[in-house]
Amino acid sequence: MAAISIRKLVKRYGHGAKAQQVIHGVDAEVHDGEFVVIVGPSGCGKSTLLRMVAGLEEVSEGEIAIGPRVVNDIEPADRDIAMVFQNYALYPHMSVAENMAYGLKLRKMPKAEIDERVQRAAKILELGHLLARKPRELSGGQRQRVAMGRAIVRDPQVFLFDEPLSNLDAKLRVQTRLEIQKLHRELGVTSLFVTHDQVEAMTLAQRIIVMNGGRIEQIGTPEEVYGQPASTFVASFIGSPAMNLLPGRQQGGQFHIDGAALDVPPGVEGELTLGLRPEHAQLAERGWPLRVEMIEMLGAERLVYGKLGAATPFTLRLDATLPSPQAGDWLHLAFNPLHLHRFDAQTGLRL
Amino acid sequence: MAAISIRKLVKRYGHGAKAQQVIHGVDAEVHDGEFVVIVGPSGCGKSTLLRMVAGLEEVSEGEIAIGPRVVNDIEPADRDIAMVFQNYALYPHMSVAENMAYGLKLRKMPKAEIDERVQRAAKILELGHLLARKPRELSGGQRQRVAMGRAIVRDPQVFLFDEPLSNLDAKLRVQTRLEIQKLHRELGVTSLFVTHDQVEAMTLAQRIIVMNGGRIEQIGTPEEVYGQPASTFVASFIGSPAMNLLPGRQQGGQFHIDGAALDVPPGVEGELTLGLRPEHAQLAERGWPLRVEMIEMLGAERLVYGKLGAATPFTLRLDATLPSPQAGDWLHLAFNPLHLHRFDAQTGLRL
Amino acid sequence: MAQEKRVVFRSRWLPWLLLAPQAAVIGVFFFWPAAQALLQSFQQQDAFGLSTEWVGLANFQALLADTSYLDSFKTTALFSLLVAGLGLSISLLLAVMANRVARGAGIYKTLLIWPYAVAPAIAGVLWLFMFAPSIGIVAYGLRALGFDWNHLLDADHAMALIVLAAVWKQISYNFLFFLAGLQSIPRSLIEAAAIDGASPWRRFWDVTFPLLSPTSFFLLVINIVYAFFDTFGIVDAATQGGPGKETAILVYKVYHDGFKSLDLGGSAAQSVVLMVIVVSLTVLQFRFVEKKVQY
Amino acid sequence: QTEIHWWHAMGGARGEWVNDLARDFNASQKDYKVVPTFKGTYEESMPAAIAAFRAGQAPHILQVFEVGTATMMASKAAIKPVADIMKEAGVAFDPAAYVPAVASYYTAPNGQMLSFPFNSSTTVFFYNKDALKAAGVDKPPTSWPEVASAAAKLKANGSKCPLTTSWMSWTQLESFSAWHNVEFATKNNGFGGLDARLAFNTPLHLRHIENLANMAKQGLFVYKGRGNASDATFVSGECAMTTASSSIYGDVKKNAKFAFGIGALPYYPDVPGAPQNTIIGGASLWVMAGKKPAEYKGVAKFFEYLARADVASESHKRTGYLPVTKAAFTTTEASGFYKANPGTDVSVNQMIRKTTDKSRGVRLGNHPQIRTIVDEEFELVWAGKKTAKEGVDAAIKRGNEQLEKFAKTAKL
Amino acid sequence: MVERKPWLDWLAHAILLLGVAVVAFPLYVTFVAATQTAEAIVHAPMPLLPGGHFIDNVTTALGGGAGAGSSAPVARMMWVSFVTAMVIAVGKIAISLLSAFAIVYFRFPLRQVFFWAIFVTLMLPVEVRIGPTYQVVADLHMLNSYAGLTVPLIASATATFLFRQFFLTVPDELVEASRIDGASPLRFFRDVLLPLSRTSIAALFVIQFIYGWNQYLWPLLVTTDESMYPVVIGIKRMISGGEAANDWNIVMATALLAMLPPALVVILMQRWFVKGLVDTEK
């Protein structure tokens, strides 16, 4: 096990005039044994970052260290890492056992030890009865576990995961998520996990790195990222349904949005963006007036879509046990002031 | 608009000895103007059913009527239906406008009227500026809307949808769901919508048809299906996280599961399966004892995975505002007896 | 499809080593002869190659002045057009039908695949045998029907003979491609068209055919190249370019002038012209392939 | 044992003959082994050999048809004169022993014999006696008008192919010219120099080609392909009459299932001086340059064997080719062969007449190409796409281009 | 299908059967002719039902009996054809695999130049530069040798191009995985790429085998020795006697023999063959 330090990391694709910078100087630390998830929208540079750590992309500027060693110029095979790919990247012509053994064989490990390691990994992942099969004879979830097995047998310092769950269906995804969590608890290997799914990030991570456009927006525990998003970007990216963001102007105890003035606790004055999560507003006798437009029943709760003022959309999450409002109803919303977030209107940064 | 009646419908693939029955005598009614969603796991026959309604598959036995007409032997083109496919099935070599106009052109509608209808549909779907583009120049969501536009312009009696949202990413899926809902409200066309995603079914349907293995398990409103699932299959299929199902034996006010006896209100005695949704159990001073194994933070709530008794898994959904339990903790669960479901141990049917 | 790999190996010498055999072979047997062809096209030699003279562009001038060469162009154009046109339309028809009958498509495929294995020269022999005016079974049948078949004198008959043989030989190939192309058209598109009210006929022309155009274009190029070159054996076996020079296609003429008439300079000049034609075809095809990712 | 490679163009019955010759020679001695290889028709084998020569893979002996003679002669560096070979090998060799009409054809202006006259034929007229009789033709036709009327009767009697011909240029132009004592090409048909030009556009030629074209239109003359492709149609009985090489005798005799006759080549009786003599066809054996002395010795021995009176006579009797040496002729005559097989002497008789400058033979460069051109142009005439005059003119024009081209490279 | 018109299906079957009949007819005639005597064939119309001389004819052909033209034994010619086709197929596949690997998986100076150099050869068959190629082969003393029959025909890039296309479809992640596993380029080539290319290789094998077997013009030039004739040449040599003079029964028996190996290859490997053909398109 080892910590990973990423320092002033820059990545450019192409050369000269056509060069395109996709990572703009990123700093991050992954502690020894920690499980860190990188999350962000498609194209924000998550994979690129991970692949630089793996050694599959060259570093344009900056430094990556695994443990005490700067690995910028070290071959992937020599970085003592293991990686799990989105499409699993299993060798289709090798059996499960051979897939797992291949890396060890290349390292000229004695056959007996290889067997032992493969058996052990297979046991952990409950793959024992599948060892002789070819990947195409496996279900998606089983393939996923083989890919993890291939990583485990190597007993590396660092696990890297690039969206390993996104090819699985919803049920399997939840289940595998739990397995990965369990695995990390058992093996305690430093892990860097890339996903664009915020639920995955929230449930798996000890710490989350939220990326956007080749930059890090926030690093923190799931609770921090959810509870104190550092920017409107993080606020809207983390949590589903997304946080309601109301652009407007604060004046005294009033927040002016288009077509209405809402009562709010006093605070920073002027143009800003207010944030309130759908589950943090409750029905009340009085409070922000919401015109209901549509309702979705999700089973345990209802999502109420409506408008504040003239055209500011607002989503409300209600317990399904409460009576359902109807489209066209006017509701009134109350909330705990602690749950109100304020962001700079220009930069989007938390105030 | 027209109602759809499905009577004793049977579908077999293949002939003679190799024949394989995939729909086993299904009866269902879709009322005039109603939005009905067929939901079920992969391979249960949803698409087959829908495609028989569309006329794309022949009916082996039974009858399908659209409005007053039995359509078994009527060509798809003459059934006055429109269909939206999972992969949209847009003609790649035609522009958006041409895609929408094609069906009308084949019906020899005057050019002026075609144009008008296309314009109208484009306006409803906000496709006006895209009319000249080819499908490959559109995003997934836009393609989806063109596919709907193609259905709308035809002004058919019935809309058929075969998983039209499953190629969209999560955000777009939610958004398009809302659009379809809005569209149905505006046009009021009888709609039959196939999905394997229970959230989609819950949020879109006026009534849900839950299928399993070529049979209908339950037909009802989302509330009925969620609140009074007709079988363990429906109970576990609808709702996420799934309803906890505890196999055991009721004896007086006790329910014996492996390794523990739980207090329950008295009821049918003997072997049966108890059901309780994760959100319907609350933390209490006393009640069912749950040993916590893992916790997932989802933002607004936490999922607590644990065991009742020796090895009966149980999931609990807790508000994120409550303090989080830790793995290894013992919790006690209380619940409203009204939320307890009882199913036959053998048939799985609701008692 | 990606045109480049994201990750590549790093080695200074290995790629060269790997390329060496291929480079050697095409260097010695492709580029060197091609350069020689170019060189020879500016020379004239006697039959035995005992004397050589530089003649500048004379060979090309002679070619352009040679009506039989220009006729050979026309012959080749007509021949290629017929072979490609007939070959493509017949095999498309068969492929569409095979694609339609879900059951038995595999059997038809197996039955139609055979001619692919037959060498063009043998195909020429077979068709010659069937159409030989005095002994051929088909010629006999035609005569019985009052049609006097004589490809020895009738240029149209001769052309028909080599076209038939060439088409027959090529149908399998086209058929397989068309069938694969048809099978890769999403079913749902056809179904959507059916729901839109298109008859099978309209569905084919409005949806299937346009979507098949990349395959069709590819096959068109392949068929033209086939008609240009691979049919040498057919022509040589069946008509030897006759009657007159009515079936002497370009490649036959290259061979005939170079190896029968022993006019090496003229033959080399023809080679150069052919190379230019084919390279243009290749580039055209490649352009199209690059573009067609669209669907 | 020294191997002698011999490329030939003898298919079918002739091929068997060639193989037998090699076998018998090989059996007759132990030092040399002649290996015959069939290289396709005359038109195919000669270019193949030339290509092989350029590649340094030439055989020792190459059979070249008579029209290739000029080309071979012009390539002095590529060949080795037979006379030299015989001399170097110390084999007795007397050009005077050979039939003059044949030997002169393969002799250089300086009198040196360049190639070995192996299989010379001439153009004769074959007819199907049974078919003629059935059609009511009692006397075999000897002139073209008689041929035409016989053809008409045959057709009336249901024949689908009354008359055909092989070797179009050879039978209908080259031999035809000599037979009527007119020039085929200027400069004594090319014997007089490289600047000879084709001359077969005289009224007589045109008249003949027109006649044939008319007969073709009426279905009396049926074109059956280039070279000797038509021969088989006579053998099979499909065609009743043909003008062909005397050398199909072996095949006809072996395979024809009808009574056949051999007559002299038909002619136009109104042409003064006709019939003159016909010219030779067939081929001779050339020896390629650059081989080892021992091999040349073997070649000489082989030629000596071929020229033996008994061997040559046997060949003549078997194939219908002319006897190569005078001795072979007398041997054959003495054997009573001509009496027993009427018509077999026709070819000899056509050849032993005294020749004129116009009838000695033809020696033109690129002659094979010219023959192809004649085939090509005349095919259009038979098909009715060109008139006889257009065909003849076009052939002469294109043929002359070949002559010019040859003159240019041959002078180099 | 999407409509209820059974007659359309019948029509389809009818057209297909007609197509099959037309395609099969020449082969049937070949077969029938190979079972007759030479005379039976020459007297039109030849019988349309098989006769009883099949074995005779085949034995004659194999042994090199009659034949108006060449009479080299077909058995020997088949062997030559077989060796030629095998060498072409295997040789081409081998060098193409290597060069495609280099072009796809490495970046090196002149890479594009190589790519285009190979690409240009794609559709330029040996026919267009037949004369000079012959010259080169002659200069290298490769006439009448297997090398001369094969190597020049290997000099085209169809296979390289196809492998390149195939390699491009191999997921990048597999290289990445094996690099992390510590595989050298050659190990990756041997352990991963080669096994994955099996189908492509099989497909190409079929295509190239047939290409090699069916060669005509090239062997016509480079073989002057009967013992080096491939069978296709042999057949053409057999029919130089004019239509009625050939022993058509032997010719057709030989034609059947000559078709058999490539046909077997096609039929037995149909699955790969089709895939290979279709992949070439990309």
Ligand SMILES: Nc1ncnc2c1ncn2[C@@H]1O[C@H](COP(=O)(O)OP(=O)(O)OP(=O)(O)O)[C@@H](O)[C@H]1O
């Ligand atoms: N080889 C490359 N050459 C040029 N640009 C590239 C290359 N690879 C990636 N990029 C660009 O770099 C940016 C970041 O890509 P990256 O794959 O890291 O995104 P990501 O966050 O992993 O997205 P996703 O969630 O879609 O996988 C993108 O804009 C992408 O287009």
Ligand SMILES: Nc1ncnc2c1ncn2[C@@H]1O[C@H](COP(=O)(O)OP(=O)(O)OP(=O)(O)O)[C@@H](O)[C@H]1O
């Ligand atoms: N053409 C066919 N021939 C034979 N069996 C078929 C055919 N089409 C579908 N089936 C079978 O019928 C059953 C139902 O298929 P169907 O496509 O209706 O499932 P589905 O509920 O739509 O599943 P999914 O959610 O995966 O689309 C499956 O078991 C499938 O294998």
Ligand SMILES: O=P(O)(O)OC[C@H](O)CO
């Ligand atoms: O068939 P042959 O051998 O008599 O030759 C006929 C012609 O003269 C060839 O030019």
Ligand SMILES: [Mg+2]
């Ligand atoms: Mg990524």
Ligand SMILES: [Mg+2]
């Ligand atoms: Mg489905």
